[in-house]
Amino acid sequence: MSDTTKRSTIYFDPQLHAALRLK
Secondary structure (H helix, E strand, O other): OOHHHHHHHHHHOHHHHHHHHHO
16 A cells, blocks of 8 residues: 555545554
């Protein structure tokens, strides 16, 4: 997954962003 895709996913899915931070 590219960095740009990650940013887009995090932008549209705050819960996923939280899960990624917990890792």
